[in-house]
Amino acid sequence: MxxxxxxxxxxxxxxxxxxxxxxxxxxxxxxxxxxxxxxxxxxxxxxxxxxxxxxxxxxxxxxxxxxxxxxxxxxxxxxxxxxxxxxxxxxxxxxxxxxxxxxxxxxxxxxxxxxxxxxxxxxxxxxxxxxxxxxxxxxxxxxxxxxxxxxxxxxxxxxxxxxxxxxxxxxxxxxxxxxxxxxxxxxxxxxxxxxxxxxxxxxxxxxxxxxxxxxxKQEQELRNELERRQQSVRKLENLIADMVREEIARAARAARAKKAATPSRPGTSKAEKEEEISVNKVTMTPEMAAVSSSFSGNRGRLLWPVSRGFISQRFGKHAHPVLKGVVIENRGIDIQTSQGEQARAVFEGKVLTIASVPGMNNIVMIQHGDYFTVFAKLRTVNVSEGQVVNRKDVIGTVYTNSEGTTELQFQIWKNSSNLNPEGWLAPH
The missing domain is CATH 1.10.287 (Helix Hairpins)
Known part of the structure; x- marks a missing residue:
């Protein structure tokens, strides 16, 4: 025992x-x-x-x-x-x-x-x-x-x-x-x-x-700088809005021309023929619709527009970091990075426009179906209008200002609606 x-x-x-x-x-x-x-x-x-x-x-x-x-x-x-x-x-x-x-x-x-x-x-x-x-x-x-x-x-x-x-x-x-x-x-x-x-x-x-x-101690200088930035932001917003409207109108014209050349089924009304053509959103071809769906499906997983850096100013309205009582609004996100950093496409698409806005430097807008990504504050541009780009393709080099700050402004739009890019990008 x-x-x-x-x-x-x-x-x-x-x-x-x-x-x-x-x-x-x-x-x-x-x-x-x-x-x-x-x-x-x-x-x-x-x-x-x-x-x-x-x-x-x-x-x-x-x-x-x-x-x-x-x-x-x-x-x-x-x-x-x-x-x-x-x-x-x-x-x-x-x-x-x-x-x-x-x-x-x-x-x-x-x-x-x-x-x-x-x-x-x-x-x-x-x-x-x-x-x-x-x-x-x-x-x-x-x-x-x-x-x-x-x-x-x-x-x-x-x-x-x-x-x-x-x-x-x-x-x-x-x-x-x-x-x-x-x-x-x-x-x-x-x-x-x-x-x-x-x-x-x-x-x-x-x-x-x-x-x-x-x-x-540099309050007046900061206020002057803020005013210049706000003017640049308004010009950029107007440019983006104009480009989106032009693309919507262009796609609508193309869709109408295609429908006009396509024989109608017996009994098809004019309203039915026009139902897919809208003045508020891009009328997409099947190929564009596939790109748009794929872009939407990658929400939260999109590539960062730069390989390194941090978000220095987030989307939406924020109090100015120094000036008391001053509220600033950001239509996208600012990403502060290192000098000489390259900006890159976050998803496949077509370069819709390349422009220049004082205070925002060079701008590249890429279309992904009815989605648009915008890259502002570029020193150089490596693409051309109409060019098809793939994920990770270099768009250009980020601009460094006189204070030594290298910062990219990045925006995402769906038709005429402004979206918060932070929710679309992969964790970084």
Whole structure:
């Protein structure tokens, strides 16, 4: 019975140990791998922001471009700190589990040692050969003597098994104690890292305050710059609206001509013939409809118009970063990037127009069925009107202004409706 109990206890300890290892590995490697990926991505984003920030600083002591780059660094830095906090949570959970396992194994070891001590005490009563012989010869039959002999051998084997189990549990306990020590040291390192990153965040906020203070002293210059930008934005909007209207009218004329040349079915009314031709949306051929459907199906997965950079101004209405009480509206998104960065097509389409607007520099508008993508603030243009472009084809080079800020204005339209590009682009 005792041998069975020891065997059962050994199996139970082994199952518990394996179960703990399984729990330790279940789910966590993936989550920690995600944290590591986020860590690498954050590091890459900070390096890009630093590069962009240095380029703007080289041209001017304080600018909106600098302020945007610092804000991007602060946003990423907060992500870094959240990432470290998540790592700490995992480490603390592991420490608690390991402490629980160590405590359980210590209790098991004490029980095993107590049982072994009891065995030794019992064995001491019949320790000499005389007592064992008397125990055997006192048997009432030969069969009983054989059974008693077998019992003595089994008892000796149980004692050996108990010693082996004590050694195994002791070895495993020492291993877990080493693991626990390593995890506590890791926790201490990560805590120190988080403290250092918090100090970096405070320094970045201090830099941001300094730039805002300097820019606040240039209020009139900022207001003049804002007025020039608003004039440029209005000209760009008018240009886009005109081009969309022209394309709608052109497609409608082509559709009417095609319908006029197609024999009508008997009983077809004029209204039925005109039902697919609209003055509010592009009348599409089957090929254009396929491109439009494919473009729409890639919502949230479109290629970024530049390979690196960050959104410096989002879609919609926003408070001016420096001027109090001033609200600015963005019809697209501004993406701040590095000098010399190339703009690229986000999807296959046809170059509808190439134009130039003061303050927005060169502009390229690409048609994707009844969707349109607009690239503004280009220094050079690498495509021509009517050209069919594919995803990733280079459209041109992004313009760098006198303050050292390299920024692309990117817009998406469906017919005459302005859309938020951020919801269409893939995570970056």
């Amino acid at each position: 005792r041998r069975f109990f020891i065997f059962f206890l050994s199996c139970l300890l082994l199952v518990l140990a394996l179960g703990t290892d399984a729990q330790r590995s279940k789910g966590k490697p993936k989550s920690r791998a995600q944290l590591e990926r986020e860590k690498r991505e954050n590091l890459k984003r900070i390096q890009q922001a630093n590069r962009i920030l240095e380029q703007t600083r080289a041209q001017k002591e304080a600018s909106i471009g600098q302020l945007n780059a610092i804000k991007e660094k602060i946003t990423v830095q907060k992500g870094v700190i959240r990432n470290i906090s998540s790592q700490l949570n995992y480490i603390e959970t592991d420490v608690k589990k390991t402490e629980g396992l160590v405590s359980s194994m210590q209790q098991d070891l004490e029980k095993l040692k107590a049982e072994y001590a009891l065995m030794i005490y019992s064995a001491s009563k019949s320790a000499n050969s005389y007592n064992r012989l008397m125990f055997l010869f006192a048997s009432e039959s030969f069969n009983q003597m054989v059974m008693r002999l077998r019992y003595l051998r089994q008892y000796s084997e149980v004692r050996k098994a108990q010693v082996a189990e004590i050694n195994r549990v002791t070895h495993n306990l020492n291993q877990e104690l080493n693991v626990l020590t390593a995890k506590k040291q890791e926790k201490e390192r990560v805590l120190n890292t988080r403290l250092a990153e918090n100090k970096n965040l405070l320094n970045m906020k201090g830099q941001q305050d300094q730039v805002i203070t300097k820019l606040s």
